[in-house]
Amino acid sequence: MPEHPFPTAPEEDRTLSPHTGYSRAHWEATADRLLASALRYATPGHALIDLPGPPSKSGVRSDGLEGFARTFLLAAFRSAGASGKDPHGFLERYTAGLVRGTRTPGRDDAESWPEIRHHGIQGQPMVESASVALALRLTAPWTWDTLPAADQDRVEQWLRGALRHTPAPNNWYLFPLTVAGFLESAGRGDAETRHAIERGLALLEGWYQGQGWYSDGDGRSFDHYNGWALHFYPLLHAHLAGDRALLDELGPRLREFLDGFALLFDANGAPIHHGRSLTYRFAAVTAVALGALTGQTPLAPGATRRVLSGALRHFLDRGALTADGVLSLGWYGPHEATLQRYSGPGSPYWASKGFLALLIPPEDPVWTATESHAPVEGPDRALALPAPGLLVQTTGADGLARLHNHGSYKLGPGEPERAPGNPLYARLAYSTRTGPTSASNTPDNHIALQARGLRSARIRVNPLAAGPDWLASWHRPVFPEGGPVLPSARIESLTLARGRLELRVHRAVAVPAGTPVHHSGWAVALAPGAAAETEQAAEVRLDGPEVTSQLLGLYGWETQRAVRAPQGTAYGPWALVPELTGTVGADPGRTVFVALASLTGEPGAAPLAGQATAAVDGLAVVVRWADGARTVVDFGTGVPSVTEEPA
Incomplete structure (x- = not known):
């Protein structure tokens, strides 16, 4: 793939978006740029994406899977949001990598994915399995459904490692839920998948503290994981499954959460700088996009896009991308204190979750209404x-x-x-x-x-x-x-x-x-x-x-x-x-x-x-x-x- 295969970003649209100048086309162009830049670091069989930078505590092989899984999720939002259109052939490369990575899991070669084990013992692949599963669920007609049965069986076997090992005692329990949700959508559900879903939802209920806020596990850990994990995985699962009862239970919680959380985006687009994993940057808007997608939001469409595009542009304008278009480990540029021990070169690509916004149809008022003021720009x-x-x-x-x-x-x-x-x-x-x-x-x-x-x-x-x-x-x-x-x-x-x-x-x-x-x-x-x-x-x-x-x-x-x-x-x-x-x-x-x-x-x-x-x-x-x-x-x-x- 050429190093600069895509045109420059679209012209600003200050009529539709007087505050940010961004339209849906800017989101699509940004996704294309991020994917093209990341895929330059893929292994020959496309199974791993070895982005430059110091390794995480999980090691280089796990980091390569992380780079694959998190950018695959971005490619899924990009293509699913365009009704399967994939003019740059991104999904073809990810489908090939999926097959190659699951052919011989655990083997010490250039392409095989690490097996999913318990948290603390080769557990990071469990995190990435959720991105792989969700990406497959969103793109099944163009990825999963094109695979021979034998390849599907191997992918399923790798994914089931997430159902058979112990997650970390927090939002990690939503990763098996997400894997199970995909397997059930693919006609491969059973007692094991049902248990993973029911277990995750039961724990989520115990972590709910009120006012739309979940604690990230037992205790009182409240931060951005409330939006980009604890609301995101179960409510998106309910939306994709058409589970009206679950939507009716979880949706109002998201609406109440957004009442306060939407105030925590600056007029300049910045999210609140609090909690861990801040290198995920504009993933902070995930809950805002999810609210619009599911109809569970207190925000007007123009205010929703103001928050979404404000955050995306905020980081792009302030050096979040390196010279070769890769998301750096940090906040604006590299910043070590922003990171955790689990942060590796592929970690920032959980920012892909913000591109959930592309699942909102192009004709939706979120994209067609005139951009309005952000909630923070109202009265004190x-x-x-x-x-x-x-x-x-x-x-x-x-x-x-x-x-x-x-x-x-x-x-x-x-x-x-x-x-x-x-x-x-x-x-x-x-x-x-x-x-x-x-x-x-x-x-x-x-x-x-x-x-x-x-x-x-x-x-x-x-x-x-x-x-x-x-x-x-x-x-x-x-x-x-x-x-x-x-x-x-x-x-x-x-x-x-x-x-x-x-x-x-x-x-x-x-x-x-x-x-x-x-x-x-x-x-x-x-x-x-x-x-x-x-x-x-x-x-x-x-x-x-x-x-x-x-x-x-x-x-x-x-x-x-x-x-x-x-x-x-x-x-x-x-x-x-x-x-x-x-x-x-x-x-x-x-x-x-x-x-x-x-x-x-x-x-x-x-x-x-x-x-x-x-x-x-x-x-x-x-x-x-x-x-x-x-x-x-x-x-x-x-x-x-x-x-x-x-x-």
């Missing part, structure tokens, strides 16, 4: 989601979304808490324009105690209370090795959103008097050596190219400064972090700390000084806002409570 919003413990905060003037975390963490029920924790889960807040600092740098959006020269981590986040515009949680301060264990110690934290402002209140419980406390705000990627500005030594202010971060101590804090983060964030190689420092006292009022934070994309943001004042009476915090309104946060009732009085 503060939306508390107590089920996952997440507070969504958006501001229409700058189109910026923030996510305050008071309930999500990546830790199984029986796993011990160990510092420093995972920066992609442990922070108090995340946004669409900032990323967390690395685990070895000063953490952003964090509250920590200091003892023996070490700072504590926030790992398991326990919800405490909620209101319409606020959430509260507590955590046990955990020190790195060499640090103390403080019996019964905990830190209670509350965030209240008001326009662009964030009221942050913390209480130290059973913490020895004299213990230093550090609280940080939003990290900003800046040019190396940049300095922070202060407003008469009152607040720390960081003016970046796209955002301004501000942090002001209202009560309990003694000093403020900006701390360097030389490993930077996903948004730049070097960053600064605003930080406040105080000391825990013996009196109840000296155990409470109050701060005002802000992250904004509006230029010339007004100083925080003067926006609010705080006074503390025992364990009650009284905040008076500049407009005359009053907020009382009371920790003295056992569970934090908030009373708000308008101006």
